[in-house]
Amino acid sequence: MSAPLKVAVLGASGRMGAEAVKAVDAATDMELVAALGRGDKLEAILEAGATHVVDLSVPASTEDNVRFAVTHGLHAVVGTTGWDDAKRESLTNLLAENPGTGVLIAPNFALGSVLASAFAATAARYFESVEIIELHHPNKVDAPSGTAVRTAELIAAERAAAGVAASPDATETQLDGARGAVVDGIHVHSVRLRGLVAHQEVLLGGEGEQLTLRHDSYDRASFMPGVLLGLRTVASRPGLTYGLDGYLELGR
Amino acid sequence: MSAPLKVAVLGASGRMGAEAVKAVDAATDMELVAALGRGDKLEAILEAGATHVVDLSVPASTEDNVRFAVTHGLHAVVGTTGWDDAKRESLTNLLAENPGTGVLIAPNFALGSVLASAFAATAARYFESVEIIELHHPNKVDAPSGTAVRTAELIAAERAAAGVAASPDATETQLDGARGAVVDGIHVHSVRLRGLVAHQEVLLGGEGEQLTLRHDSYDRASFMPGVLLGLRTVASRPGLTYGLDGYLELGR
């Protein structure tokens, strides 16, 4: 067995960061060498001998954190939001100056959710009909969920590329809203129900058959296997990878 | 074992009527004594010695058919649409003159669908949240389905009677239609997918738990157990019963 990865967690006092501290600490192939919160100096990472960084801080500091890591040859796994095109391009340039260093920026670390989206996009090429149902707790303020919108966009792009026609729909009269929202031609329905957390179903239908891909997310803990997978893989993937699916073997 | 029921089917050349002919014929406790189509004379029922009538004809003839049956003391199970309040009241009066004769008029004979609606109404008193998803083939022209609208109305009435507050919903921003249609305060979502037939889910949620009532209808054959149950019960229920749920033991 190889030496454990030496991991520093940035944003360790946030809720996700605290989960990451626990997960890294529990992983037998990793060593938690530093856990930095707001105001802690980044140099502490170097002093602790970290080779890998997990950034789960805030949009205002994530860019500085990651650039600091890359400049010092540390690999980084990043779950903080705020990485727009300009910031990612700038980071790509910095990585070109530090060959051998890898960074993963992932908007979503839940393996099941990432897999479900990828499978949905693949399957959407082969089915006549596709719709999305997302279900969340009733305190959510936006509808549809961001994940559902991205899944719809991904599906629409695959269907366009494969030349698949729009899903058939003979609806002539409807109560306002019955057929859901339409995102890039894909119907999306948002359910809000006490007791739920975060759930999504992609329904695909063809003559005489149906394929359903459902993901249920019950707990923030579901992100940790993806974070650990990122840490175990990032050193072997120099440069910038965007999206955890880039690290998954989706075909055969 | 008692003597088989002597059953006449009216509207026997229609699709539902043809199914009923087969179902009555196959039932060991029934005897199919007549099967009348368009243009056949109603007197044939009497000549055949029928004691029970199944009417699956068309709105234009169902009232004449049923009144003829009742006048001659035959029990009737009716699946034809078009029985508005005035026609039902008039029939109730006719039945009062023929005590001992029973009529069942049912807008829906699928046992599973009738049970699911009744259960949904019962459960809706006890849960904080409730929403409906109905899923049909893409050739359906209206949304939501009539069954979903009736289920929503039934649920809303039960919640109002029990003093249950509206389902919680913190949605502030939504894409048009994301949260579905709203029927008497209940959110209803309509999915259209190739390969499907007719399906409905009622989702009920409370703190830490969810109850889901799902009905799948694959085939017109699903109406026949309800028709047979109606035939076996109608003689013991003089007067007019509206809705198959009136014949089901829903409590304990």
Added chain:
Amino acid sequence: MSAPLKVAVLGASGRMGAEAVKAVDAATDMELVAALGRGDKLEAILEAGATHVVDLSVPASTEDNVRFAVTHGLHAVVGTTGWDDAKRESLTNLLAENPGTGVLIAPNFALGSVLASAFAATAARYFESVEIIELHHPNKVDAPSGTAVRTAELIAAERAAAGVAASPDATETQLDGARGAVVDGIHVHSVRLRGLVAHQEVLLGGEGEQLTLRHDSYDRASFMPGVLLGLRTVASRPGLTYGLDGYLELGR
């Protein structure tokens, strides 16, 4: 609005008891007047002026607790296990001496679970086939779950009473265990999966249709609405009621 119920929680230091303390405290129509743990004297209930007691203690003390409450004319809602036939009969006798006092002993306070079981029993009279799938976390040591066994027994009893034949099954060759466990003639399948909590599906099938009743339990908090419903109802139901379903309006 009437005066709030004055409630004492027994077993308040246990996990369920602690939930009950929170739930009673949060209910606007109740006042938490006492919360007793191990070793506390029962007289404190009287001193606090309680009119209602929730017992979520341990099998060794629940009988003393409830008999004490009844003797002093307090209504009791009981979730502790261990109430065998002899203890319940003895309690019934004590209640006869204290007319006007009510006790509810409920093996399960999750409204959704109680409703799902009741609905399953009702529906099982009307469908040709019925099977049960229960799904739990992988740390569970027994299979099937106690709830699934009780649901199967309840279903079997209803089908026997209604004269329903056994579910059809043409299986000739099977891998050992493929068709599940058989409880009173009902097939029960136990799934164990990381990430799950406690879930159950009753599947009912007839010609051309299927009815599915699913209950998902995510959290101990799901028991509290049932406990509060019990507290609000118990004073109007003198004597002993066994099972929360006795307080629910299941028919129409």
Added chain:
Amino acid sequence: MSAPLKVAVLGASGRMGAEAVKAVDAATDMELVAALGRGDKLEAILEAGATHVVDLSVPASTEDNVRFAVTHGLHAVVGTTGWDDAKRESLTNLLAENPGTGVLIAPNFALGSVLASAFAATAARYFESVEIIELHHPNKVDAPSGTAVRTAELIAAERAAAGVAASPDATETQLDGARGAVVDGIHVHSVRLRGLVAHQEVLLGGEGEQLTLRHDSYDRASFMPGVLLGLRTVASRPGLTYGLDGYLELGR
């Protein structure tokens, strides 16, 4: 638009063959030039000018049919069973002598089923737990279904290759059969229910999340999109391909 494919259907009088005749006839990019049943001479294919053959005949004649097609440079899509290793190896040799000719032999043409199996195998590398539930009509004589057994084998092979541990299971006491059949270490549950056709669910669970892949097959018609996809692709894939998944783009 290119010229339509000239397709001959072999086994056209069987149930699957009859569906294929209808599907090829309805496809705007194909021309049905021959439909052969039992006893018809294979030379008719050549006389009709076919460039593609669909073989849906019987095990006793499929090898002769396909070898005849290959020898004459016709591409073949084959759904008949009975192609053991020896026959496939012999066909591979014949194809080597006819470069440019393609043959697809597929045990399953339902796109949704093939995709669900492939997705299940991929996802099984990333989840701690996995189990299979298959649900069929009650006239089925074997349990589990062949598809479920193959899915379990596929999943087990992927998990072994990826070094994934067995699904956790703390079961100590169980009623016989409760935990299902075990195929290569994967638990498989078989439900039999009136009203169902052929359905399968693969459930994958990790800390705080669940992924469910469900396929519903309602009708033999569900095989035809796969047959047509095979016909459209086979000319571009010289040699022998086994399994429709070989023609699907499963990754990105």
